[in-house]
Amino acid sequence: TMPAMATEATEAGLAAEEEEGAGESSSLALAERWKADGNAFFASLDYAQAAKAYEKGLDALQGGVVVATPEANALACKLHTNAAAALLKERELEEAVEHCRLAVAIDARNVKALYRWGECLKCMGKYEAALEKLSQALLVDENNEAVRESMDHCEDLMEWAGQLQAIGQGNGAGEVGGRGGAEPGVEGQEELPLEVALAAEERCQYIREHMVSDTLGDLSAHFKQNTGKGEGEPTFELTEHVLLNHGPHQFGVIGTRDSFRSAEDMRQAISFVRQQHFTAAAKFALIVVQKSRVTYPKVWWAHPWPFPEDRDAIDGIFVEAHTRHAHGTWFMPFEGTDARGRPIAQREVRLSQECRLLDDDLAIFP
Numbered sequence: 001t002m003p004a005m006a007t008e009a010t011e012a013g014l015a016a017e018e019e020e021g022a023g024e025s026s027s028l029a030l031a032e033r034w035k036a037d038g039n040a041f042f043a044s045l046d047y048a049q050a051a052k053a054y055e056k057g058l059d060a061l062q063g064g065v066v067v068a069t070p071e072a073n074a075l076a077c078k079l080h081t082n083a084a085a086a087l088l089k090e091r092e093l094e095e096a097v098e099h100c101r102l103a104v105a106i107d108a109r110n111v112k113a114l115y116r117w118g119e120c121l122k123c124m125g126k127y128e129a130a131l132e133k134l135s136q137a138l139l140v141d142e143n144n145e146a147v148r149e150s151m152d153h154c155e156d157l158m159e160w161a162g163q164l165q166a167i168g169q170g171n172g173a174g175e176v177g178g179r180g181g182a183e184p185g186v187e188g189q190e191e192l193p194l195e196v197a198l199a200a201e202e203r204c205q206y207i208r209e210h211m212v213s214d215t216l217g218d219l220s221a222h223f224k225q226n227t228g229k230g231e232g233e234p235t236f237e238l239t240e241h242v243l244l245n246h247g248p249h250q251f252g253v254i255g256t257r258d259s260f261r262s263a264e265d266m267r268q269a270i271s272f273v274r275q276q277h278f279t280a281a282a283k284f285a286l287i288v289v290q291k292s293r294v295t296y297p298k299v300w301w302a303h304p305w306p307f308p309e310d311r312d313a314i315d316g317i318f319v320e321a322h323t324r325h326a327h328g329t330w331f332m333p334f335e336g337t338d339a340r341g342r343p344i345a346q347r348e349v350r351l352s353q354e355c356r357l358l359d360d361d362l363a364i365f366p
Contacts, residue, residue, distance in 0.1 A: 035079055038051070054079045055083055088119060109140045115134065200321040207288070207317060211342075240257060241287075242288075244278060246282055252282070254276060256269045256273065260289055284321060285322045297357065299355040306331075318331055327358070332347065
């Protein structure tokens with residue numbers, strides 16, 4: 001309600017100034033008001049309206065009698081970078097890039113514009129070009145952590161893309177331990193998007209870290225440990241759950257206990273997940289389940305399984321990623337113990353496409 005009221009006030013101000021004849025100062029004031037409206041929309045997560053408000057601010061500057069004063073240029077630069085941020089949120093990448101380009105044309109040392117330009121290019125899969133823009137931003141502000149993190153992420157994506165390409169050029173044999181350990185996609189199966197693959201690997205790392213931590217984070221509802229003091233051998237148990245992604249680091253969680261006991265249990269669990277109102281809007285899903293809790297399907301008898309000598313004996317955790325058209329599965333074997341004797345995972349292995357928990361008939365997204 002607040003952003004809408006602000007916009008109505010700005011529209012009224014525009015009409016009044018058109019009647020009076022807008023001068024340079026009134027055009028600047030009007031552009032500032034549109035910027036404030038855009039900021040209010042952005043804060044309320046209405047990125048589409050935010051972008052429109054920023055662009056109306058630019059129209060106010062360009063349509064009035066504003067000359068190229070430092071004040072006007074600085075305001076135009078802010079409006080362009082803000083519009084780019086809003087459009088990036090909306091994944092209107094080409095438009096966002098154009099606003100970044102115009103901002104940099106005004107101020108070649110604008111870190112925000114260079115950073116957002118790099119983010120757009122990264123989302124478009126243009127990793128080398130993205131690194132170039134991010135490097136330019138870092139030359140201006142060498143202590144900018146957001147730029148550094150984006151560069152690291154971009155380098156990870158480049159490495160992952162290179163490994164996928166190398167796998168695709170090979171004979172299809174999977175490697176154990178590390179990214180790219182899966183076979184190329186089978187016919188009719190799309191490649192899992194890189195962002196989703198990285199999210200799955202980040203989840204694997206998160207689980208590994210919290211297995212040996214007293215701070216369980218969002219695993220607490222699905223995590224059970226026995227220290228072994230008077231209760232038998234130390235144990236670890238992670239009950240299965242589904243994570244539904246709705247944006248960067250934004251996950252909804254659905255517990256699906258005992259869903260991997262039989263085909264019928266699995267069908268009921270998937271039906272339940274599909275019926276949740278936020279499932280349809282999710283970008284991708286991550287399924288997390290411990291191998292010792294899976295009696296169906298026994299994917300470790302599929303070929304190739306990377307631990308053939310311990311198909312049944314070895315325990316660990318599966319993390320399987322699903323989009324509407326692709327999937328990928330990782331396994332974290334328990335190969336050691338912590339100081340208290342509890343089993344821990346130290347790595348994740350990407351599995352063959354044949355070693356999947358859910359087939360096409362039991363997909364999270366119908």
